[in-house]
Amino acid sequence: MNGIHDLGGMDGLGPINPAKDEPIFKDDWERRMFGLFISCFAGGHYNVDEFRHAIERMDPAHYLETSYYEHWLTSLETLLVEKGVVTQDELAARKKHIAMEDA
Amino acid sequence: MPHDHPHPHNRPLSDVELRVKALESILTEKELIDPEAIDLIVETYETKIGPRNGARVVARAWSDPAYKERLLSDATAAISELGFSGVQGEDMVVVENTDEVHNIVVCTLCSCYPWPTLGLPPVWYKAAPYRAKVVKDPRGVLEEFGVTLPEDTEIRVWDSNAELRYLVLPKRPDGTDGMTEEQLAELVTRDAMIGTDVLTAQ
Structure with missing residues (x-):
């Protein structure tokens, strides 16, 4: 599928800026996200192709603006909702609950 | 699992943080994932595989x-x-x-x-x-x-x-x-x- 993810040869995306030294995960949420991906993959909720395809279905502007693990998060949410494992409402309600608890 | 490790309360949780926590908490409740297994997976990739x-x-x-x-x-x-x-x-x-x-x-x-x-x-x-x-x-x-x-x-x-x-x-x-x-x-x-x-x- 052609799309924004198909970046090979595109001009004007700026310098690479490789970091000399960087942690494996930048934030704790990235750690949890990585573990969630592996756990749900091991649980048979999707295969790698479905997972990547759900990233490729992201809105193009959103794709370019968001970080790698946010792509993963978006893909995981999309697939788990599509497969009926969780609902949008459940996710929204829990998010609200956690935000209130955190405040 | 909202608060099993302390984090400084000098800023509210970001949107992605909330989304990840919500997902982990619901999936844990449904017994589809084990948070301790996630700890282990993360530790493996941080310390053993590189x-x-x-x-x-x-x-x-x-x-x-x-x-x-x-x-x-x-x-x-x-x-x-x-x-x-x-x-x-x-x-x-x-x-x-x-x-x-x-x-x-x-x-x-x-x-x-x-x-x-x-x-x-x-x-x-x-x-x-x-x-x-x-x-x-x-x-x-x-x-x-x-x-x-x-x-x-x-x-x-x-x-x-x-x-x-x-x-x-x-x-x-x-x-x-x-x-x-x-x-x-x-x-x-x-x-x-x-x-x-x-x-x-x-």
Whole structure:
């Protein structure tokens, strides 16, 4: 599928800026996200192709603006909702609950 | 699991943090995941699986011509001889740098990378600028990494995919004849095994 993810040869995306030294995960949420991906993959909720395809279905502007693990998060949410494992409402309600608890 | 580890309350949780926490909490409640298993997975990738594994493969290939031959003809089997196999390393191809040819690896579509030998990819490998530029202007990319190759060196760029992962076998640096395999492994950098670095004996 052609799309924004198909970046090979595109001009004007700026310098690479490789970091000399960087942690494996930048934030704790990235750690949890990585573990969630592996756990749900091991649980048979999707295969790698479905997972990547759900990233490729992201809105193009959103794709370019968001970080790698946010792509993963978006893909995981999309697939788990599509497969009926969780609902949008459940996710929204829990998010609200956690935000209130955190405040 | 909202609060099983302390975090400073000097800022509210961000939107992505809330989304990840919500997902983990619901999936835990449904008993579809185990938070302790997540801890273990993360620890494994932070401490056990990384480019030191790949460096051992490279050092073995430099030290043992028969191993190198096996590595170049059936990389998956040769790498698993050293105990490195598994997710995202099921089908490996090793490409050798020589005086004539320099190889660079990318995944233009996403982030395919040989996890068992290199661990998880660095941010730049997954980000748009490298993926876009390296297939069009590999010499320009190498310059951004501080590497200049002779003009007559052929550069080959390998685009990884979900089925096939590449590892570069860097050129053994001059002046390393007397070194042990362990000493050689110390010289090997992650970027040299991606192809964005060349090695020296320092």
